[in-house]
Amino acid sequence: MLLTNKNRLIEMLSAALQGLAQERGLDEAPTPRLERPKAVDHGDVACNIALQLSKPWKLNPRELAQSLVEHLQKQPGYGELIASCEIAGPGFINFRLSNAAKTAVVSEILGSGTHFGQLTPASGPAASAMIEFVSANPTGPLHVGHGRQAALGDALANLLATQGTKVHREFYYNDAGVQIANLALSVQARLQGFKPGDPQWPEQAYNGEYIAEIAAAFKVSPDYKDDLEAIRKFAVTYLRNEQDIDLKTFGVQFDCYYLESSLYTDGSVAQIVQDLQSIGKTYEAEGALWLKTTDDGDDKDRVMRKSDGSFTYFVPDVAYHASKWNRGFQKVINVQGSDHHGTIARVRSGLQGVAQKRGWDIPKTYPDYVLHKMVTVMRHGEEVKISKRAGSYVTVRDLVEWSGGVTSEMTPEERELALQRGRDAVRFFLISRKADTEFVFDIDLALQQNDENPVFYVQYAHARISSILLQWDGKPSDLAGADLSLLQSKASDHLLRRLAEYPEVLTDAAAELAPHALAFYLRDLAGDFHTFYNADRVLIDDPALKLARLALLSATRQVLQNGLRVLGVSAPAKM
Numbered sequence: 001m002l003l004t005n006k007n008r009l010i011e012m013l014s015a016a017l018q019g020l021a022q023e024r025g026l027d028e029a030p031t032p033r034l035e036r037p038k039a040v041d042h043g044d045v046a047c048n049i050a051l052q053l054s055k056p057w058k059l060n061p062r063e064l065a066q067s068l069v070e071h072l073q074k075q076p077g078y079g080e081l082i083a084s085c086e087i088a089g090p091g092f093i094n095f096r097l098s099n100a101a102k103t104a105v106v107s108e109i110l111g112s113g114t115h116f117g118q119l120t121p122a123s124g125p126a127a128s129a130m131i132e133f134v135s136a137n138p139t140g141p142l143h144v145g146h147g148r149q150a151a152l153g154d155a156l157a158n159l160l161a162t163q164g165t166k167v168h169r170e171f172y173y174n175d176a177g178v179q180i181a182n183l184a185l186s187v188q189a190r191l192q193g194f195k196p197g198d199p200q201w202p203e204q205a206y207n208g209e210y211i212a213e214i215a216a217a218f219k220v221s222p223d224y225k226d227d228l229e230a231i232r233k234f235a236v237t238y239l240r241n242e243q244d245i246d247l248k249t250f251g252v253q254f255d256c257y258y259l260e261s262s263l264y265t266d267g268s269v270a271q272i273v274q275d276l277q278s279i280g281k282t283y284e285a286e287g288a289l290w291l292k293t294t295d296d297g298d299d300k301d302r303v304m305r306k307s308d309g310s311f312t313y314f315v316p317d318v319a320y321h322a323s324k325w326n327r328g329f330q331k332v333i334n335v336q337g338s339d340h341h342g343t344i345a346r347v348r349s350g351l352q353g354v355a356q357k358r359g360w361d362i363p364k365t366y367p368d369y370v371l372h373k374m375v376t377v378m379r380h381g382e383e384v385k386i387s388k389r390a391g392s393y394v395t396v397r398d399l400v401e402w403s404g405g406v407t408s409e410m411t412p413e414e415r416e417l418a419l420q421r422g423r424d425a426v427r428f429f430l431i432s433r434k435a436d437t438e439f440v441f442d443i444d445l446a447l448q449q450n451d452e453n454p455v456f457y458v459q460y461a462h463a464r465i466s467s468i469l470l471q472w473d474g475k476p477s478d479l480a481g482a483d484l485s486l487l488q489s490k491a492s493d494h495l496l497r498r499l500a501e502y503p504e505v506l507t508d509a510a511a512e513l514a515p516h517a518l519a520f521y522l523r524d525l526a527g528d529f530h531t532f533y534n535a536d537r538v539l540i541d542d543p544a545l546k547l548a549r550l551a552l553l554s555a556t557r558q559v560l561q562n563g564l565r566v567l568g569v570s571a572p573a574k575m
Contacts, residue, residue: 005081005097005101005104005500006034006045006504008077008081009034009045009081009082009095010031010032010033010034012072012075012077012078012081013032013047013049013068013072014029014031014032015075016068016071016072016074016075017029017032017049017068017071019071020067020068020071024057026057027056029049029053030049030052030053032047032049033047033048033049034046034047035047035048036497036501037094040494042088042094043085043086043094043095043096044095044096044097044102044497045094045095045097046092046093046094046095047092047093047095048091048092048093049068049093050062050064050065050068050091050092050093051090051091051092054091061090061091062087062090062091064091065087065091065092065093066087068093069085069087069093072085079098080098080100080101081097081098081101082095082096082097082098082101083096083097083098083099084096099485099487099488100485102493102496102497102500103484103485103487103496104484105496105499105500105555106482106484106487106496106499106551106552106555107480107484109499109555109558109559110479110480110551110554110555110558113558114558114561114562114565116502116503116558116559116562117162117502117503117505117506117559117562118162118163118164118506119162119163119164119507120164121164121165121166127164127165127166128165128166128167128168128328128329128330128331129160129165129166129167129168129329129331129332129333130167130168130169130170130324130329130331130332130333131153131156131157131160131167131168131169131170131332131333131334131335132153132170132171132172132324132332132333132334132335133149133150133152133153133154133156133169133171133334133335133336134146134149134150134153134171134247134252134335135149135171135172135173135174135336136173136174136243137173137174137175137179137180138173138174138175138180138183138235138236138239138240138243139179139180139182139183139206139239140206140208140210140239141208141210141239141242141243141246141395141396141397142243142246142247142395142396142397143393143394143395143396144375144377144393144394144395144396144399144441145337145372145374145375146396147250147375147396147399147426147430148372148375148430148435148439149335149336149337149372150247150250150252150396151250151426151427151430151431151568152335152370152372152430152431152435152515153169153252153335153370154169154251154252154427154568155427155431155515155518155566155567155568156333156335156370156510156513156515157169158565158566158567158568159506159509159510159515159518159566160510162506162510162566163506163507163510165331165510168255168256168329169253169254169255169256170254170255170256170257170258171254171256171257171258172258172260172320173240173257173258173259173260174260175236175259175260175261176260176261176264176316177260177313180232180236181232182202182204182205182206183206183232183235183236183239184228184229184231184232184235185202185204185205185228186202186205186206186211187211187214187215187218187231187234187235188228188231189201189202189205190211190212190214190215191215191218191219191231195212207392208392210239210242214234214235214238214239217234217238218231218234218235218238240257246395246396246397249396249397249400249419249423250396250400250423250426250427251423251427251568252568258320258323260316260320263316263319263320263323264316268316268319268322268323269311269315269316269319271319272315272318272319272322272350272354273289273304273305273311273315275353275354275357275358276291276304276350276353276354276357277289278357279353279356279357281295281353281356282304286307287307288303288304288305288306288307289303289304289305290302290303290304291303291304291346291349291350291353292349293345293346293349293350295349296345296348296349296352296364297345297349298345298346298349299345302314302346313343314343314346314347314350315350317343317346317347317350318346318347318350318351318354321347321351321366321367322351322354324367325351325355325360325362325366330366331368332366332367332368333367333368333369333370333513334367334368334369334370335369335370335372335435336369336370336371336372337371337372337373337374338371338372338373338374338436340369340371341371344369347367348364348365348366351366352364368513370435370513371435371436372435372436373435373436373437373438373439374438374439375430375438375439375440375441376438376439376440376441377394377399377441377443378440378441378442378443378444379402379443379444380443380444381444384443396426399422399426399441399443400419400422400423400426401418401419401422402422402443402446403421403422403425403426403429403443403446403447404418404419404420404421404422404423404425405418405421405422405447406418406419406422420570422446424455424459424569424570425446425453425455426441426446427567427568427569428454428455428458428519428567428569429441429446429454429455431515431516431518431519431567432454432516432519432520433516434514434516435514435516449575454519454523455569456575457523457526457527458522458523458525458526458560458564458569459564459569459570459571459572459575460526460575461525461526461529461530461556461560462557462560462561462564462571462572462573463572463573463574463575464529464533465529465553465554465556465557465560466557466573466574467573467574468538468539468550468553469550469553469554469557470573471539472539472550474547474550476554478547479547479550479551479554481547482544482547482548482550482551483544483547483548484548484551484552485548486544486545486548487548487549487552489532489535489536490535491528491531491532491535491536492532492536492549492552494528494531494532495525495528495529495531495532495552495556496552498521498524498525498528499525499555499556499559501521502521502525502559502562502563505517505518505521506518506566515566515567518563518566518567519567521563522560522563522564522567525556525559525560525563526560529553529556529560532552536549538550538553
């Protein structure tokens with residue numbers, strides 16, 4: 001059902017309700033809602049407004065439904081949109097759309113192409129949004145948790161863009177603090193000839209082989225061997241470059257890389273502390289400076305500045321988010337691991353204090369958060385816990401290469417194709433579950449080329465349609481003249497209904513910050529296509545029916561392509 005058809009029916013129902021209310025001298029009626037019946041045979045859409053209004057209007061729900069239908073049938077355009085409607089159960093109204101209304105989606109898709117389902121760009125502050133994701137400490141390679149963030153954040157950004165939102169992608173580098181100091185000490189220890197397990201190896205050092213790689217690369221600058229600050233800068237730069245390579249391999253790009261260290265050098269952190277102190281939002285106790293987060297619903301107040309004079313990690317976070325607001329981003333979404341849950345109340349509380357001081361109207365729920373749970377990687381039936389290179393976790397690069405079946409014997413061309421397969425599998429898999437659920441990533445499943453592999457299942461639908469259209473000896477422009485009224489089979493009806501849901505799927509998924517809903521939809525769409533393909537032959541002798549079915553397949557291929565693009569997954573023409 002096209003979104004416009006749904007709106008037309010809602011408008012007709014609303015007008016009929018208002019007319020019915022006026023006749024009976026009743027209150028103004030609410031806007032009716034439509035839903036898809038649980039059973040396909042019950043119709044295309046259903047409405048339960050009669051059940052909702054029966055008690056306040058003091059009418060029998062079936063009688064109310066009957067009166068509503070009578071008023072509805074008098075609405076202009078009713079016959080063009082609705083083929084039939086019936087009252088079911090205690091007062092449900094089930095509608096069947098006309099064949100012309102249902103098949104109109106094919107022409108809409110073919111005419112809109114890559115823009116089908118998208119809204120026109122909006123304007124004003126609410127028309128833009130920032131999504132911050134990945135934001136890995138530059139202390140090691142990106143791990144699978146960062147991979148889940150990358151997949152979720154990028155897909156979410158693409159989803160919001162389909163709704164007319166101008167999206168700004170940002171990566172926040174935590175390039176200051178204790179972890180960075182430990183990184184420098186780790187590389188320095190390697191330069192001094194020590195390795196993990198040696199008595200001289202620092203207790204908090206990073207043990208991965210990548211530390212040795214950094215030390216080896218640093219040796220080209222011998223003048224700075226004993227300069228810990230030079231080692232720190234070199235290591236951070238080295239790992240930022242490594243992470244950039246991983247992100248490029250994963251197909252993720254950012255508009256801005258924001259450095260935590262800049263918040264100290266430009267005085268932002270000091271100014272935040274001063275602002276909060278000036279309005280009585282802080283107090284000193286036990287040699288530390290505390291923020292009154294309990295004023296904003298936190299379970300206890302939080303330390304801002306420790307007794308040694310250093311700041312706790314959420315203080316620069318407050319300064320960073322003040323920067324986001326100051327840069328004009330009134331809609332901000334942070335994609336982070338669920339271990340960040342405890343910082344939400346602290347950051348929001350600090351921002352409310354800053355807003356009070358500076359006269360900013362920051363909502364109490366600013367920023368929004370999408371928190372994801374951990375990923376467990378399975379390979380050859382066993383859990384994979386570490387990577388030799390990283391030392392303590394599986395990297396994004398490992399996951400992509402394993403999922404694509406990359407081997408050292410491959411030619412450059414074969415390797416690139418394998419990396420694409422791996423990237424597609426990792427992206428689709430990591431998006432295919434709700435962010436707040438733990439996910440088991442099965443490498444063996446990602447390598448399978450059958451219906452059990454969800455990304456293969458969806459991509460194969462696209463490739464199969466491409467193959468059929470390639471066998472056809474016509475031109476794409478010929479499809480515009482297809483007689484779509486010939487699409488009357490049960491299988492084609494199901495496929496048409498699924499295609500028409502796409503715009504609403506995008507809107508709902510964007511509103512709920514739930515890209516997994518699009519992955520579910522694409523799997524269902526591929527299933528409806530495969531069912532249609534097995535039930536209705538396409539390249540048949542009847543030229544008119546063949547053209548109508550080809551038009552339906554071309555529209556299906558376009559929606560599959562559009563949806564996969566939003567998820568950051570390729571749509572291959574052959575497999």
